Amino acid sequence: MSDCLIDADALARALNAHASIVLVDCRFDLAHPNAGRQAYLAGHLPGAVYAHLDEALSGHLGPDTGRHPLPTPEAFGARCGEWGICPGVRVVAYDDAGGVYAARLWWLLRWLGHADVCVLDGGVQAWLAAGHALETQSSVPTPRSFTGTPRVDLSLGVEALQTALADRRCCLIDVRAAARYRGEVEPIDPVAGHVPGAVNHPFTHLLDERGHFLPAAALREQIESLLSGAPAETVVAMCGSGVTACHLLLAMTHAGLPGGRLYPGSWSEWIRDPTRPIA
Structure with a gap:
């Protein structure tokens, strides 16, 4: 694995060692926008928060924008703070689609200068295949202060x-x-x-x-x-x-x-x- 990817067992070891990690579930389905949140509620990695592509990882649509414009730095920074992300915290993003949606969060965090972020290689499927469990309890993280300047x-x-x-x-x-x-x-x-x-x-x-x-x-x-x-x-x-x-x-x-x-x-x-x- 490289600094931008982590495998399931390495992530499990880090969580068991109580490392300072924020897990973000990025599952989404373009055809069914609520499917990712429903999947999160049905079972997610321990302690993970949920990031909805349209609500958290995109900005407001306009007459000249694409379907998923970038969020403003202020809005995305506030969301990151709500998730407990701040300097010194490692973020691990995952999904169930080969990393397609998790990569969006990876890019956004790096865009705002938070380099300590990686994607779970293989996503939820790899986590389960390695014998690790999911949980259904929604996480309530401690809010932190997150600020960033776009690169x-x-x-x-x-x-x-x-x-x-x-x-x-x-x-x-x-x-x-x-x-x-x-x-x-x-x-x-x-x-x-x-x-x-x-x-x-x-x-x-x-x-x-x-x-x-x-x-x-x-x-x-x-x-x-x-x-x-x-x-x-x-x-x-x-x-x-x-x-x-x-x-x-x-x-x-x-x-x-x-x-x-x-x-x-x-x-x-x-x-x-x-x-x-x-x-």
Whole structure:
């Protein structure tokens, strides 16, 4: 495991040693927004709090935003404080979808300068497979003070992205399913297709059959093949709404290729302006 991933047994040992850890359950289902909270109430890792993607890990929708705009630093910082997160506390995020939603929390915390955060590799399934138990009692953490300043080097807005694409200064990687990228299907957004110049690498390619991340060396080989010699710092990750794209950035960090940036608005923001090109 790397600093950004933790396995189930290592997490269990840390919890048994009473380490200063905040567990955050990030389970979610785009088609059924209440499913994650219901799953949390039915059983979650001991002491975990629940983070709803729409309510806690996203901001308010606007006429020009994507489906999951970034929360304001103030709103997200207040939420983190409610969960008991503060300097010196390690955060472990998990879900049941290969880390897709947990990676959003991982990225947001790093965006606000809280680097001590990792994702449970394999999620709830790995925890149960290792013989560890869930609990149903909702956690009531002690509120803490959390403040953070956004790191401008971790994201790229739509206008800056358009400039970088025109100047060929970035490698835009779209992690949606191949059929959505090609525009053959579009189950969520009103317009199908992809951003011209983007390359496709579905996030599922980063995982093994159990929903664990591939070994760092295998991930590095995949990502470097997309870069064609360009540095990792040129990567801009996108998806449908800026959530799954964080999964690629987590995989890059695990692979020893940090420096990639997130296009938070992603496809659902790009298509808001009909003058933007579509391929």
